[in-house]
Amino acid sequence: MLPLKLKIIPSNKYKQYFLVFIALLSLLLLGVYIVNSNENSYKKTIAKVLSISENNFKSETSDGRYEAMKKQHITAVILNGKYSGKEIKLENIVSYSQINDINLHVNDKVFISLSQNVKGNAKSIKILELKRDKYVFYVAFIFILLIIAISGKTGLRSLVSVVINIVIFSIVIELFLNNFSIAFIFLTAMLLFTVLSLIMVSGLNKKTISAVVSTLLGTTITILIAIAAIKLNNSNGVRFEEMEFLTHPPEKMFYIELLVGTLGAIMDIAISISAAINELYLKNPSIETKSLIKSGLEIGKDIMGTMSNTMLFAYFSGSIPFIILLLRNQTPLYNILNENLSLEILRALTGSIGIVISIPISIFVAVVLLNNKRIGEFIKS
Known part of the structure; x- marks a missing residue:
């Protein structure tokens, strides 16, 4: 009978766990007190x-x-x-x-x-x-608790990146209210979102650089394809009039919506592919490029189907009450899709195109960077 080997946790680890527990408990008690006595x-x-x-x-x-x-x-x-x-x-x-x-x-x-x-x-x-x-506080606290419990320091860095992104978004809104170019501030914000979020979560390494480059390339190509398709079709079937209540050109606002929505999906794909290929390379530095590409494509195929459905569900979930209301008023389903949900359909399709495009881009960029010794030396220095 083989002897059982028990993993001994160092005492300093117990101290860290205890301090984290005390910090979370203090945060919970303080938050409960504030949200229940903040009427004034x-x-x-x-x-x-x-x-x-x-x-x-x-x-x-x-x-x-x-x-x-x-x-x-x-x-x-x-x-x-x-x-x-x-x-x-x-x-x-x-x-x-x-x-x-x-x-x-x-x-x-x-x-x-x-x-x-x-x-x-x-x-x-x-x-x-x-x-x-x-209620918002309780849900937020459960989210913080789970992400720290499951991901540890990586989860904590993710929370910090969320806070930084909220600060950036607040600055964007302030600039927008002061009549800055909306296209410029959103493009700048998206660049900051991508770089800071990925570096905060994964650190400065080849995997992160690969994800950043892949995200920016994939998002740019996807948005250019969407703009070209809409322009070549003279915006037929695109109901920009749904956004006429805005004080800015609805077409420009729609492109910004596409940029924001597509960026999140492509960033997810890029870091997943880059992390997977990086792990394969670290386990076997002598692995052939063909094998890396083949493994990356297999991973990408699995991600592609689920992420495309995620995009579809994300855009249509918010429209469910509106769809039910229209159906209850005997509005034909064709009219609902054509007149009331055309923008949601375009957003979902654009995001799905971005997902498909970002897979080969992420694989190519990750393989090239992993085989580039100079980049590794630059990061270490």
């Missing part, structure tokens, strides 16, 4: 639901159908502002579909609007929306 930091009036009584009824819709409804009679207390501590009565109509309303529960917090009479007393009160910051 909001300008809008916030009320907490104390009790609810309900009456059920049915209402006829515009198409002759009947929908289940209920009327909530709510007692709440105001938590901030001039009327803080005052109990109020609210009414809330809830439909079965809950398209334009919310189903409230005891202890929910809601934003309300108060209109005052001449004497300065509250005249009418209206529920605006649910206060959701605590």
